[in-house]
Structures are given as C-alpha cells and as structure tokens.
Amino acid sequence: MIAKTLVKASQDVGPQGDIVSLEGVSKTFSNGTVALKDLSLGIRAGEFLSLLGPSGCGKSTALRIISGLTGPTSGRLRWPQETASQPEHELSFVFQEPTLMPWATVFGNVWLPLRLKGISKSAARDTVMEALEMVGLASFAQSYPRELSGGMKMRVSIARALVTKPKVLLMDEPFAALDEITRFKLNNDLLALWQRFGWTVIFVTHSVFESVYLSNRIVVMAARPGRIVNDIAIDAPYPRTEAFRTSTLYADHCRSVSQALHSAMDANDHL
Amino acid sequence: MTVASEQHGLEAPMPNATVGLDPAEVAKLRAARRERVGRWLLPVVILALSVVLWDRVCVWNEIPHYIVPRPGLVLEALIADWPILSVALLNTLKITFGALFIATVGGLALAVLFTQSKWIEISFFPFAVILQVTPIIAIAPLIFIYVDSVQAGLLICAWIVAFFPVLSNTTLGLNSADHNLRSLFALYGATRWQTLRYLRLPAAMPYFLGGLRIAGGLSLIGAIVAEFVAGSAGSGSGLANQILEASYRLNMPRMFAALLLISVTGILIFLVMNLISHLLLRSWHESALKREH
Incomplete structure (x- = not known):
C-alpha cells in the first residue's frame, strides 16, 4: 500500500525532489x-x-x-x-508579528504546538528547552512576552515554530x-x-x-x-x-x- | 484598582535604590511615593471632613433628628439595631451573591454557547437584549405574582439585572482572540475545545472580568430594587425592607444606618472584584501593569 502510493506519487510529479508544488494556482477573494x-x-x-x-x-x-x-x-x-x-x-509558520499568547510564559508559548498534540508539560519540557536553547532564550523560559524586546519575541516565535521539528x-x-x-x-x-x-x-x-x-x-x-x-x-x-x-x-x-x-x-x- | 495595584503591583525590573541616581530621578521617586500615600489618604480625609460638615450643618441649622440625623446618631442606631440590621444585611448579601454567581456562570456559559454557533447567537441574543433593556422594576411585580417563593423571585430579579454585562462582555472577548493566533491553532490542527480552552477563554478573560465588575454592582442594585418591589417583611427581609419599614415609622437614624450598610456592601463588592481582576491579570494584561517611562 505504502509502496504503491510512493510509486504513484513519483510518477505524478515532474522533477524529482520537489517537496511542494503549486500547479496553476489562482486565488480570487470574495470581493x-x-x-x-x-x-x-x-x-x-x-x-x-x-x-x-x-x-x-x-x-x-x-x-x-x-x-x-x-x-x-x-x-x-x-x-x-x-x-x-x-x-x-x-510545516511551521512564522508570522510578521510574533503572535505570542500574552497570558502564557515563554515556555507556555513554545509548548503550545506540542500541547495541542496532547503532549504533557513534563514530557515536552526537554524539547521545548532545546528549541529555546536554539534561539538563545533558555534563561527566559519563565518570562512573559511583555517583558521581552521585539527581537526576543520574534525568537520565541521562531522557537515555537521549531519545536515540532518541521x-x-x-x-x-x-x-x-x-x-x-x-x-x-x-x-x-x-x-x-x-x-x-x-x-x-x-x-x-x-x-x-x-x-x-x-x-x-x-x-x-x-x-x-x-x-x-x-x-x-x-x-x-x-x-x-x-x-x-x-x-x-x-x-x-x-x-x-x-x-x-x-x-x-x-x-x-x-x- | 488603584489601591489593589499599589499593594500587589509587580515590581518593575528597575533598580529601586536611590544610590547613583541623579536629582531628577530622586525627585521622580519622591513624587511617586507622595502619590502612593495621597492616593488613599486624600479620599479618607475628604470623607472625614464631609462627615464633620454633615454634623455641623445639622447643629448650625438646628435640623431635628427625625428629618436629618447627625452622624453620631446613625452610628448609635447601627449599633443598637445591629441584631435586626445584621439579619437584613445577611439576607441581602445572600440574594446579591446568589444572583451574581448565577449571572457569572450563566453569562459565561451562554457566551461560550453563542460563540460556538452563530445560529444560536442569532436566535437568542435578542432575548438577552430584551431582558436587559426592560427596566427590572417593571418586570418585578409580574415575577412576584408568578413565582411563589419570595427568595426565588428576588434571585430572578437580581439575576436579570446582573447577567447581561457578563454575557455581552464575554461574547465580545471570545470573539477578540488574535487573528494570527487563530490561524496558528488551525495550522496545528487544534480541536474546537482546545481553541476554546487555550485561546478564546484566556483572550476573553479581561473582558469577562470587566463584565464581572459591572455585574457585582448591578446584582446588589437588582437585589435592593427587587426587595422594594416585593415589599415583604418577615424572616427573609433585607436592607431595602428595613429602609421601607423605618420610613413608615419615621425612624430616620435606622434608615441612614441601612443605607450606610448598602453603600459599604457596594464598595466592598467593587474592591473585591477589582482585587480578583488584578490577581488574575497582573502577570500579563496591560490594564494591570505599571509602566516606567
């Protein structure tokens, strides 16, 4: 079943190695x-x-x-x-604004994608801290977004995007x-x-x-x-x-x- | 808010010591300290002065105590009539907090229901508005005719007055969650329940608490108005009944004492609501933060 799908997929696509492709995409808004x-x-x-x-x-x-x-x-x-x-x-998405939840700590914000998958706080701790290490904010895990500068907020946003290993x-x-x-x-x-x-x-x-x-x-x-x-x-x-x-x-x-x-x-x- | 935020406000991450600060900074700190003391001292002084003035006006104009009693007399009545007044206070408090509780739980639940389905909101919101805009004093006599229990009637009246601010504020709050955050939740495949629990309810919290603050005062007003309409004496009678009864007997000091108790109750409800609001929002919401400029 899996193999069949794989063959089918590879036959369908043009150049090998495309991870995602848009084919003749048009978008018209309701207005x-x-x-x-x-x-x-x-x-x-x-x-x-x-x-x-x-x-x-x-x-x-x-x-x-x-x-x-x-x-x-x-x-x-x-x-x-x-x-x-x-x-x-x-995949993960990083918006123009940091788009953090102001009521949650930095840790809580980065935990969110995992939390939505049903991963508990203790189970997620290592992964979340690792993501915060990557952006150099591990020591700010317990801070609230309002306490951070614009650049730091954006780092948190990036850490949140990375925590799911996209x-x-x-x-x-x-x-x-x-x-x-x-x-x-x-x-x-x-x-x-x-x-x-x-x-x-x-x-x-x-x-x-x-x-x-x-x-x-x-x-x-x-x-x-x-x-x-x-x-x-x-x-x-x-x-x-x-x-x-x-x-x-x-x-x-x-x-x-x-x-x-x-x-x-x-x-x-x-x- | 002000008193509570002074006592519970988070310390800004700035050095508090005056060491090494220039004179302008020291002056600023001193001004801040002066404001902190003045904030509670001034209202207390003004209040004390107006009580003294009230007393003096009564004496200077030789106003008889059965028209306007002197403050001392009100205090005496409060102490002497405490066995009666305390029971009445307790009854009024029961209705007020009972109504506030139902209004809070009911308003919150209805708001959640409204935001889950547009059709439910379209169907039922007009009813909420009708209940809100019809003066309670006009509905109350009907309620007391149809509802046998006076207690239940009082509760219903107070609830009708109090629930709308919770409902409308919470509905607004639930719909105010950040658009990009909603996209993010959608992207990570959040369920409806997860979006409600982790995004919409926290985002609605400041709005809900704003509604709660209004509802606290309104439930007391609703309870008092309903008591006036019900007009019943007896075991279940509250502070409004005491005022009515005292007015029939021209017992002015007791009327003033009951009025004082109602005002103090209202103030306490306001302060408690502010404290709850501050405790819940202090770590993140703009309204509870102190800023250094």
Whole structure:
C-alpha cells in the first residue's frame, strides 16, 4: 500500500525532489480581488526560497495556500513526497508579528504546538528547552512576552515554530517590524539554524537585501494580478557572514534582483 | 484598582535604590511615593471632613433628628439595631451573591454557547437584549405574582439585572482572540475545545472580568430594587425592607444606618472584584501593569 502510493506519487510529479508544488494556482477573494493568477512553482527540498515582491503581489497569499490555511480558487497544491504512512507534511509558520499568547510564559508559548498534540508539560519540557536553547532564550523560559524586546519575541516565535521539528518553515515577513541591527542578527541566526537542520524555508519579504542575503533562490512576483515574473538563483556559497553582506558579489546580486523587481513594477504601471 | 495595584503591583525590573541616581530621578521617586500615600489618604480625609460638615450643618441649622440625623446618631442606631440590621444585611448579601454567581456562570456559559454557533447567537441574543433593556422594576411585580417563593423571585430579579454585562462582555472577548493566533491553532490542527480552552477563554478573560465588575454592582442594585418591589417583611427581609419599614415609622437614624450598610456592601463588592481582576491579570494584561517611562 505504502509502496504503491510512493510509486504513484513519483510518477505524478515532474522533477524529482520537489517537496511542494503549486500547479496553476489562482486565488480570487470574495470581493473580486485577484490575489494570484495561474501561479506555478516547484520548491525543492532543502531550498531557502524567498518570495519577493511589492505589497499586493499575493506573496503572503501564496504562503497561506502552501500552509493550507486557505485553499486555491483553482489549481492544485501538491506535496509529492507525502505518503500514506506519513500523511501530515510537517510545516511551521512564522508570522510578521510574533503572535505570542500574552497570558502564557515563554515556555507556555513554545509548548503550545506540542500541547495541542496532547503532549504533557513534563514530557515536552526537554524539547521545548532545546528549541529555546536554539534561539538563545533558555534563561527566559519563565518570562512573559511583555517583558521581552521585539527581537526576543520574534525568537520565541521562531522557537515555537521549531519545536515540532518541521521539514518546511514558512515565514511571512518575520523580521519586517524589527530594527536593522536586530534583523541582521536574526538573519545570521536563521541561516545558521537552516544549515544545521536543513529544512526547506519559504520566506516572504519585500526587502531585496534581505532576500539576497538569505536565500539561494528568489522568486520575484508582481501585483495585479499576483504572478511570478522572475526566478533568480543566488549561487553565493554558505555560510554567508557579514563579509558577504559587504562583498561586490552581494551588491551585484542585489542590483540584478532590484532590476527584476523594478521591471515587474514598471510593467505593472502599463496595465 | 488603584489601591489593589499599589499593594500587589509587580515590581518593575528597575533598580529601586536611590544610590547613583541623579536629582531628577530622586525627585521622580519622591513624587511617586507622595502619590502612593495621597492616593488613599486624600479620599479618607475628604470623607472625614464631609462627615464633620454633615454634623455641623445639622447643629448650625438646628435640623431635628427625625428629618436629618447627625452622624453620631446613625452610628448609635447601627449599633443598637445591629441584631435586626445584621439579619437584613445577611439576607441581602445572600440574594446579591446568589444572583451574581448565577449571572457569572450563566453569562459565561451562554457566551461560550453563542460563540460556538452563530445560529444560536442569532436566535437568542435578542432575548438577552430584551431582558436587559426592560427596566427590572417593571418586570418585578409580574415575577412576584408568578413565582411563589419570595427568595426565588428576588434571585430572578437580581439575576436579570446582573447577567447581561457578563454575557455581552464575554461574547465580545471570545470573539477578540488574535487573528494570527487563530490561524496558528488551525495550522496545528487544534480541536474546537482546545481553541476554546487555550485561546478564546484566556483572550476573553479581561473582558469577562470587566463584565464581572459591572455585574457585582448591578446584582446588589437588582437585589435592593427587587426587595422594594416585593415589599415583604418577615424572616427573609433585607436592607431595602428595613429602609421601607423605618420610613413608615419615621425612624430616620435606622434608615441612614441601612443605607450606610448598602453603600459599604457596594464598595466592598467593587474592591473585591477589582482585587480578583488584578490577581488574575497582573502577570500579563496591560490594564494591570505599571509602566516606567
């Protein structure tokens, strides 16, 4: 049964290694807004992919469709590697806001995904503390969110996403509300964790500089209707550090991605 | 709130010692200390002064005690009539807290029911509004005709007055849970019960407590109004009955004494509600936090 499903799955998909794919996905909201039109995108396992575009290009909508929070109006979302034995694709979502429960401690917030699976506090303790260690907040387990800075709250949010040991991490402009110093720090920490655990990251951003620094593939999107206009590989090697941030290679990539983004926005104006 | 938050407020994570602080900081600390003392001292002083003024006005104008009694006389009546008044107080308290309890449990349960099904809310919310907007004093005579037990009638009246704030506030609170958190719960496959237990109820807590604070005062008002309407004397009579009875006899000191007991009860209910609210919210909610600027 399992083997059969596996064969079926591998026959159905195009290129091997896609962990999730959108096939001709369109999304129209009830007010008539076309958020996405005929979007096709295959995301390979282990990729750090950024969805980059102006506001209103549907990048967040695409992320919500991948997460399953909302369905496409037409087209398909597929998880080719999903098998009958493992029906749930393990993914986590990080929102733009930290989205913490103010009435729960840092520990309680990170425990939440496990708690919803019925794992008791004592059974979850080690896993939760491990996730907090990863983001450097183990000593703040008993603090309340209000006692933390914006950057620390976002770390808690990331720890909560990591506590379920996901294969896919969806991030919706997670650092947009943070100051630049904190953002750079969290960029580095995120990259280090990504290299260590090898998740697939789908990262929504409107920052050219952030997307080039983090990702090995940037999908540039345009608005009205939301669509993909460019698919750019960033082939700079990891680990990327502050040295990369100031290199000419980085500047070159930023320039070409910027041009792609602007041509998308110019094309928009003629519509 | 103020008194309670002063006593139970979390210490801000700032150094309290004045060592090494510049004069401006020291002045700020001193101002804060002055405010802390003034906050309870001033109302007490003003209250004492107004009692003295009341006494003096009675003496200066030679107002007879059967029109306005002097404060001393009220106190004497309170002590002399304590056997009667204490029984009445107890009866009123029973109705008040009985009604408050039913209103709290019932309001909370109805609110949860309303948020679980839109259709239930659409069907039954108008009834709640009708009960709320019809003055209790107009319904009360009917209730006392249809309900045999006076106690039950009083309880129903007080409950009708008190339950709406709990219901409407809690419904609002249950629907105010953060949108992204709801998405998160959906993403992790939370059941309806889990979403209620871990997200909607905690999010509704400040709203519920706000409703409870209003309901506390209203249940006392409801109990007193119902007692006036019921008008019955006898074993089950409360403070309102004492006021009525004393007024027939022009026993002004006892009327004032009963009034004083009602006011003090109301104040105590208010303080207790504030304390409960503060204890439950102090660790996380904005309303219970002290901020340093």
